[in-house]
Amino acid sequence: MVAQIKEWFAAPVFPDDAHKTRRAELLNAGLIAAIALTLIISAGNILGGIVPPIVTGLNLALAILCFFLRHSMRRGQIEAASVGLIVLGFGIVTANVANLGTIRTPTTTVYLLLVILGGLLFDRPGVVVTTVFSSLIVLGMIFAENAGFLPRPNLSVTMTQWITYTTLFGFGGGLTLFGLEATRHVLARVDHELAERQRAEKTIRYQADLINQVSGAIISTNPQYRIVSWNRGAEEMFGWRADEVIGKSIAEVVKTDYRTISREQMIHDLLERDVWQGEVIQYHKNGTPNHILITISTMKDDTGKLIGIVSVNRDVTERKKWEEAIRNLARFPSENPN
Numbered sequence: 001m002v003a004q005i006k007e008w009f010a011a012p013v014f015p016d017d018a019h020k021t022r023r024a025e026l027l028n029a030g031l032i033a034a035i036a037l038t039l040i041i042s043a044g045n046i047l048g049g050i051v052p053p054i055v056t057g058l059n060l061a062l063a064i065l066c067f068f069l070r071h072s073m074r075r076g077q078i079e080a081a082s083v084g085l086i087v088l089g090f091g092i093v094t095a096n097v098a099n100l101g102t103i104r105t106p107t108t109t110v111y112l113l114l115v116i117l118g119g120l121l122f123d124r125p126g127v128v129v130t131t132v133f134s135s136l137i138v139l140g141m142i143f144a145e146n147a148g149f150l151p152r153p154n155l156s157v158t159m160t161q162w163i164t165y166t167t168l169f170g171f172g173g174g175l176t177l178f179g180l181e182a183t184r185h186v187l188a189r190v191d192h193e194l195a196e197r198q199r200a201e202k203t204i205r206y207q208a209d210l211i212n213q214v215s216g217a218i219i220s221t222n223p224q225y226r227i228v229s230w231n232r233g234a235e236e237m238f239g240w241r242a243d244e245v246i247g248k249s250i251a252e253v254v255k256t257d258y259r260t261i262s263r264e265q266m267i268h269d270l271l272e273r274d275v276w277q278g279e280v281i282q283y284h285k286n287g288t289p290n291h292i293l294i295t296i297s298t299m300k301d302d303t304g305k306l307i308g309i310v311s312v313n314r315d316v317t318e319r320k321k322w323e324e325a326i327r328n329l330a331r332f333p334s335e336n337p338n
Helices: 002-009 018-048 053-074 078-100 106-146 159-213 232-238 263-273 317-335
Strands: 217-221 227-230 275-283 289-300 306-315
Touching: 018 053, 018 078, 018 106, 018 159, 053 078, 078 106, 106 159, 217 232, 232 275, 232 306, 263 275, 263 289, 289 317
Parallel strands: none
Antiparallel strands: 217 227, 217 306, 275 289, 289 306
């Protein structure tokens, strides 16, 4: 039972939209506050016995309509429900002020709550619009009251005023506190994200330093084979500075002979297996050929989409020279019997 009650009071969660979830939390709080506010004030009106029945009826109508707005909110119609709450609030409050015959009642202070609510739901534009509307409505009511268009007000003081003012004080403070809590929540999240970003940047700098310390050439490209990163080893191996090659096609910068396989077949094998390794001939900026052991790997996102390619190139030219020398020595006895 308790769990069901908590579930009913809870705001809907939209896992793929944090901003929408936050707005739903604010709207849910506003709707629940509006329902409670109208019910308590209606009870005060009945106890006081001097408020016209139509005012109590309008308050109860607002409470009922707020239930329908909560239903719309749960269906994801956050914008429509937010606008509906503000519009209904202005309509009911204005009708009540008109029926009471004067702006000199606690009901008029509800406009302040509507301004606060407008700010919570629609940020700065909400504050501006609700303030302008409240000001114009109050001005219109002043003219209407002075012109005798409103019914004669009953200015007697009863329990109605005490209950209404107490309720407004509490809900005004509650909305302010809710706004402060929302601000603290946002600031805490910003601090957390900033700390995470600083840790990530530190890790990236550390990894970048490691990559630059590696003797081999580490090169990354985008899916269109344009160079994204080019470490210090690549600068030494190929003679090009990073600022000279970033954004260029890898085939344009690094001339490669695949010897036993075509470039097209290599790309086909790489995309099919996500990794390719082999020995190739790659050329320095000055045209010098070098034997390179190259390992190429694909990078993919969580959906399996290709987002980049990384190659690790190691110069094995000296090793190839030693291997050739060993083969020559192995042939020496048969070619030179003496």
